[in-house]
Amino acid sequence: MLRAIALTLVFLLSDIAPAAEPAVLLMEVTPRPDPEWRDRDVRTLRAFRGLLDARSGLRMVPQRELEALFKEPAERSIQPHKMSAREHFKKGKGFSERLKPKQAIWEFTEALRILRAIFSSLDSLVDLEEAHLQLGMTYQALGKDRKAAHEYRMVLLLNPQRKLDDTTVNPVVVKSFNRKRERLLTSMTGSISLITRPRGARVDMNGRLVGYTPITIPGVYPGEHYFTVNHDGYKTWSGVLRVKPGALEKKEVFLAEGQRIRWVRLRNRIGQAGIGQASAQDVEKFANAVGADWLLLAIVSHQGGRAMLELGIFESGGQQVNPLGIFAVEEGQLAQVVESVEGWLQDNRKPSPKTDISRKLPDDIHGGGGLLPPPLPPPHPPDSGATWYESWWFWTAVGVIAAGAATVPLTLYITRDSGIKIDVYR
Numbered sequence: 001m002l003r004a005i006a007l008t009l010v011f012l013l014s015d016i017a018p019a020a021e022p023a024v025l026l027m028e029v030t031p032r033p034d035p036e037w038r039d040r041d042v043r044t045l046r047a048f049r050g051l052l053d054a055r056s057g058l059r060m061v062p063q064r065e066l067e068a069l070f071k072e073p074a075e076r077s078i079q080p081h082k083m084s085a086r087e088h089f090k091k092g093k094g095f096s097e098r099l100k101p102k103q104a105i106w107e108f109t110e111a112l113r114i115l116r117a118i119f120s121s122l123d124s125l126v127d128l129e130e131a132h133l134q135l136g137m138t139y140q141a142l143g144k145d146r147k148a149a150h151e152y153r154m155v156l157l158l159n160p161q162r163k164l165d166d167t168t169v170n171p172v173v174v175k176s177f178n179r180k181r182e183r184l185l186t187s188m189t190g191s192i193s194l195i196t197r198p199r200g201a202r203v204d205m206n207g208r209l210v211g212y213t214p215i216t217i218p219g220v221y222p223g224e225h226y227f228t229v230n231h232d233g234y235k236t237w238s239g240v241l242r243v244k245p246g247a248l249e250k251k252e253v254f255l256a257e258g259q260r261i262r263w264v265r266l267r268n269r270i271g272q273a274g275i276g277q278a279s280a281q282d283v284e285k286f287a288n289a290v291g292a293d294w295l296l297l298a299i300v301s302h303q304g305g306r307a308m309l310e311l312g313i314f315e316s317g318g319q320q321v322n323p324l325g326i327f328a329v330e331e332g333q334l335a336q337v338v339e340s341v342e343g344w345l346q347d348n349r350k351p352s353p354k355t356d357i358s359r360k361l362p363d364d365i366h367g368g369g370g371l372l373p374p375p376l377p378p379p380h381p382p383d384s385g386a387t388w389y390e391s392w393w394f395w396t397a398v399g400v401i402a403a404g405a406a407t408v409p410l411t412l413y414i415t416r417d418s419g420i421k422i423d424v425y426r
Helices: 002-016 038-054 063-070 079-097 101-121 126-141 145-158 171-185 261-273 280-290 334-349 392-405
Strands: 023-028 190-197 202-205 208-212 215-220 223-230 237-243 248-254 294-303 306-315 322-328 410-415 419-424
Touching: 023 038, 023 063, 023 280, 038 208, 038 294, 038 306, 038 334, 063 261, 063 280, 079 101, 079 126, 101 126, 101 223, 101 237, 126 145, 126 171, 145 171, 145 223, 190 223, 190 237, 202 215, 208 215, 237 248, 261 280, 280 294, 280 306, 306 334, 322 334
Parallel strands: 023 294, 190 248
Antiparallel strands: 190 215, 202 208, 202 223, 223 237, 294 306, 306 322, 322 410, 410 419
16 A cells, blocks of 8 residues: 555656756857858857856756767877876986986987877877976086077977976076077067868967968967867877978868768758758757757858857757847847747747747748747727827838838848847948
């Protein structure tokens, strides 16, 4: 009897327990991102994702789960190599402290050899910087000032802000290091131009993001620089490029396709088709891969120097991608876009009883249908005293005439709550 009661309670509680919030994934499908705007576009999408994630009614799928679909897996584990480099570095420090510079140089050189081979897979180049510094200090202890100066230059190229503390480092070393910094900072700089196939690859120089290809990097200090080039679905390219004073170094990189290229092609196909025309089967594959209930597709474009965000929503198992509209994303406007998205999701999950779900926008206006126009405002009561020019129908007719007379393209901003807003740009 007690067991039956317990089972009944469990059944009842499971019925009234609140359902988990559906998982939402934001995925950019811009077909050809503009390299000149790419940095700002990435920051905009990151801010947009952060605002979405902060909403209590939304449960965002972690972006790393989507990135894992495009990121080429490492061909081999670098952990053993990192451990080996650190072991050589540790031994070098020990030999240096015991005044055995020749043995120390061999250990530091071996640590550098390993780190230079795997630097593109390192989270940061701090270990590489330290190995160059210790090797330079050891060379200087042996009186090999020219070799020491080369290693100090490498330290400063990796980290131009690096300073040595004369309370922990030999003052003679600090003086030599500072002299090298002054010469480097006053030297004639050069430039590096990078082109990749395909274009739009991320470029990191000395462990820091500098932009996306095609790119020309001005003001580069002369010397060797560590470069890493990454592109979704392609194997990482890495190399050391040397720049001469006042010279332009040109490099063209042909990236090799990796194991994840099929996901990149699938995403590109969605972007090229356009939101509203994208294949539901293609979008569904991404939803299944990351376990998302909703996919929020985004395309970033630029009009008249302004960034525009085109959004579409897809429910897992659905038949089409529903366009949400095109929004300006200037500073302070992202929060309004987030409210529109949240309102659309809530309306879809909990439709208002007053909403006539049979009404949709014409395909030639909306580009696929799926959003509802606002209901007509109620007429003035007979005794309200409203004149004809205060009537809703008069101003609606004026708006229709103005829109029809416009001879320039119109930008539609569509939201579920406010219907259609038409701005005419001359």
